[in-house]
Amino acid sequence: MTGYTHDAGITRRGWLGAAAATTAGLALPGNAFARALAPSDKVNVAVIGAGGMGASNMNRLVGQNIVALADPDLAHVAESFVDGEGAAIADRAALKAAYDRADKHADYRRMFDARKDIDAVVIATPDHHHAVAAKMAMERGIHVYVQKPLTYTVREGRVLLDLARRNPKLVTQMGNQGHSGDDGRRVVEIIRGGAIGRVREVQVWTNRPVWPQGVARPAAQAKPASLEWDVWRGPAAVDWGYHPDYAHFNWRGWLPFGVGALGDMGAHLIDFPVWALQPGLPTRIETRHSAWGGDTNPWDDQGPDELTSYPLASTTYYDFANAPGGPLRMTWFDAGLMPPTPRGLPPGVTMSAEGGVLYIGDRGMLMHNTYGEKPVLIGDGAAERAAAVPQSLPRIAGGLAGHELNWIRAIKGEEAASSPFEVAVPLNETMILGMVALRAGQPIDYDGAAGRVTNVDDANRFLDRTYRPGWEL
Known part of the structure; x- marks a missing residue:
C-alpha cells in the first residue's frame, strides 16, 4: 500500500525509522498468552475504559468470558448500568453481572502484568491512550479492538500497522462500526x-x-x-x-x-x-x-x-x-x-x-x-x-451492531475482520x-x-x- 513502508529516516527526526526499529524483533510466535480458539470456544476478553463507549462495546460481547477490566474511575463505570433516574438499564443486566465477576484494575499496565489469560482486549479510552494501550496488548500477543480514532498521531498509526504486519495472527479492528x-x-x-x-x-x-x-x-x-x-x-x-x-x-x-x-x-x-x-x-x-x-x-x-x-x-x-x-x-x-x-x-x-x-x-x-x-x-x-x-x-452479520462480534468471529478464524489495521491506519492517517x-x-x-x-x-x-x-x- 502506497505510503506504508518500513523505510527509515523519512523525516528530519527519522521518526518512522524509529517506529520500525521499535517493533523490530517483535514478530511473536503466535499468541503467547491466549488459547488456540475453536468456533465453539469463548474468548477471554478484557476492556480498557469500561464505562461509556466501552460499556456499549462490551454489552455486545457478554456471550464471551469478560475476565478483566481497567478503568481509573470504577464509580463512573457503575453509572453505565443506570439511566438518568438511577433505574437499572434492563439490557445491561448481563454486562453488569459480568463486570461484577471480572478482575478490576485502575491501570491497564497493571492489568497486563497480572493477567496472562487475556485473549483479546477492547480499548475505549480517551484518544491519547489508544496507541499506548494497543501496542502494549499487541506485544503480548493479544487481539485488539480499538475505538476511533485509532491513534492520536500519524506515527502511532504506523507503529501499530507495522506490529500488525509482523504478527499476522493478531486480529485487529477499529471501532468504526459503519464499516x-x-x-x-x-x-x-x-x-x-x-x-x-x-x-x-x-x-x-x-x-x-x-x-x-x-x-x-x-x-x-x-x-x-x-x-x-x-x-x-x-x-x-x-x-x-x-x-x-x-x-x-x-x-x-x-x-x-x-x-x-x-x-x-x-x-x-x-x-x-x-x-x-x-x-x-x-x-x-x-x-x-x-x-x-x-x-x-x-x-x-x-x-x-x-x-x-x-x-x-x-x-x-x-x-x-x-x-x-x-x-x-x-x-x-x-x-x-x-x-x-x-x-x-x-x-x-x-x-x-x-x-x-x-x-x-x-x-x-x-x-x-x-x-x-x-x-x-x-x-x-x-x-x-x-x-x-x-x-x-x-x-457482516448484524450490520452496524455486529462490528464487535465480527472481530470475535475473526479471532476464531470464522471470517475476516471488517476494519483491520490494514484498512484503518490509512483512513486514520488521512x-x-x-x-x-x-x-x-x-x-x-x-x-x-x-x-x-x-x-x-x-x-x-x-x-x-x-x-x-x-x-x-
Missing part, C-alpha cells in the same frame, strides 16, 4: 460500479463538536475521590489538574487528550469515500477555522504549544493528486457547517444536520448519512444504474493529517510514501508527540 453496515457497503458498491460516473469531489459534514471547544483552559478543581487522575492523564505530557470539562466525556476538544471533531467522526464519515474511491493518502491539506481556545486573547498569534482547545468550527480541504480516477477534492465541514444543498434532491429528502457525505460525479450524485445509512441517488438515471450494480462485498494542517496554520504538502510534510518542515513535529515518562509508545 460493517449493509447500507455503507452498498454505497461502496454503487460508487465503484459507476452509477454516478467519475467522482471528482466529495463533501463531508458533521454537527460535532458537542463538547467544550474553542475555549480557554479552566482552573483545576478537586478531583472526585473515585478517580485515579494520574492514570487518566496517562501519556499526556501536561499536568493541568482535573476539571469536569476533561473527564469523563468532554476530553475530545482539548489538545492533550483528544483529536477534536475530525478525530471523532472522520472515522465514520470519511471511511466511505476513502473505501470506495481508494485515493491513497492526501497530497495537500488545508484547514480554515474559527478562533483557537487559549489562555489569552484567542485571536492573538499564539504558538501551537500555547493552545489548549481546538477551534469551535473548521473546514478542511483534502486534495488527492494520486487518486486512480484522477485528482480528487474532499472537503470536511464540522460544527454544523454544511455544503450547499445539492440540486435535484428527491421530494422530502433533506441533508441530515447530524452529518453526511455527498459524492459529486459526472453522471449524478449520491448522498448518505453518517454511518453510510440511507443512501440517496440524485440525477437522471442514477437510481436505475445503481440498481443494476451487483453485490460484490460480503455482508483524518489526523487534517489536525496536522490545523496546527501548522497553513496548507501542507504531504508525501505519503515518505510520511512527511514537504513544504513546512516544522509541521513534521505534529506527526508525533511527547509522552509522559512511564507511558511511552
